[in-house]
Amino acid sequence: IQLTQSPSSLSASVGDRVTIACRASQGISNFLAWYQQKPGKAPNLLIYAASTLESGVPSRFSGSGSGTDFTLTISSLQPEDFATYYCQHLNSYPLTFGGGTKVEIK
Amino acid sequence: EVQLVESGGGLVQPGGSLRLSCAASGFSFSRYWMSWVRQAPGKGLEWVANIKEDGSEKNSVDSVKDRFTISRDNAKNSLYLQMNSLRVEDTAVYYCVRVGRWGNYRYWPDYWGQGILVIVSS
Numbered sequence: 001i002q003l004t005q006s007p008s009s010l011s012a013s014v015g016d017r018v019t020i021a022c023r024a025s026q027g028i029s030n031f032l033a034w035y036q037q038k039p040g041k042a043p044n045l046l047i048y049a050a051s052t053l054e055s056g057v058p059s060r061f062s063g064s065g066s067g068t069d070f071t072l073t074i075s076s077l078q079p080e081d082f083a084t085y086y087c088q089h090l091n092s093y094p095l096t097f098g099g100g101t102k103v104e105i106k
Numbered sequence: 107e108v109q110l111v112e113s114g115g116g117l118v119q120p121g122g123s124l125r126l127s128c129a130a131s132g133f134s135f136s137r138y139w140m141s142w143v144r145q146a147p148g149k150g151l152e153w154v155a156n157i158k159e160d161g162s163e164k165n166s167v168d169s170v171k172d173r174f175t176i177s178r179d180n181a182k183n184s185l186y187l188q189m190n191s192l193r194v195e196d197t198a199v200y201y202c203v204r205v206g207r208w209g210n211y212r213y214w215p216d217y218w219g220q221g222i223l224v225i226v227s228s
Binding site: 031037042048054086088090093094095096097099100 | 166
């Protein structure tokens with residue numbers, strides 16, 4: 001199963017609403033997670049089961065979707081949110097990741 | 107506090123071998139699936155392998171099958187990745203990952219180590 005993220009990068013300002021898409025090459029129900037990775041650091045789990053917010057993650061992050069189309073939304077971008085975001089499916093082996101979306105400061 | 111500390115990385119020649127270790131603490135290691143995920147320099151994430159709580163089930167990506175072996179020692183709270191026949195394209199930061207968050211009939215990766223760099227080069 002291939003995961004295609006779009007866009008691969010975006011520029012946004014603090015306070016903007018940001019949406020990142022992840023499309024699966026076949027249906028994966030809601031077996032999708034989202035991670036945030038900052039330079040030189042390990043990824044952090046943000047969302048699992050497509051829409052469940054991980055404990056401690058700010059509520060401005062949300063996930064939606066099922067089947068083949070998924071979305072990560074940041075409702076009001078904060079300075080600490082500038083990072084790269086990855087989706088990953090857990091539907092079947094191999095457990096592939098999307099190519100990543102880099103969120104940069106405009 | 108959950109801690110995952112990788113060790114054993116470094117520079118190795120193509121065709122060589124390396125064994126990565128991950129020391130786990132702050133949780134009941136024997137109760138969790140564990141994974142290895144890697145990231146080539148400047149590239150995205152790639153799932154490598156995972157192993158069931160008792161070691162009875164293992165899965166890996168095709169590109170490392172027959173070369174890499176994941177294992178664990180629950181008595182030592184440790185996860186391992188034996189890497190043989192290493193290739194230049196195996197150069198990456200390797201992360202040890204706990205698969206511990208339960209949701210929608212799946213366990214999800216929730217804690218990651220800081221990563222260890224493996225460089226395969228002549």
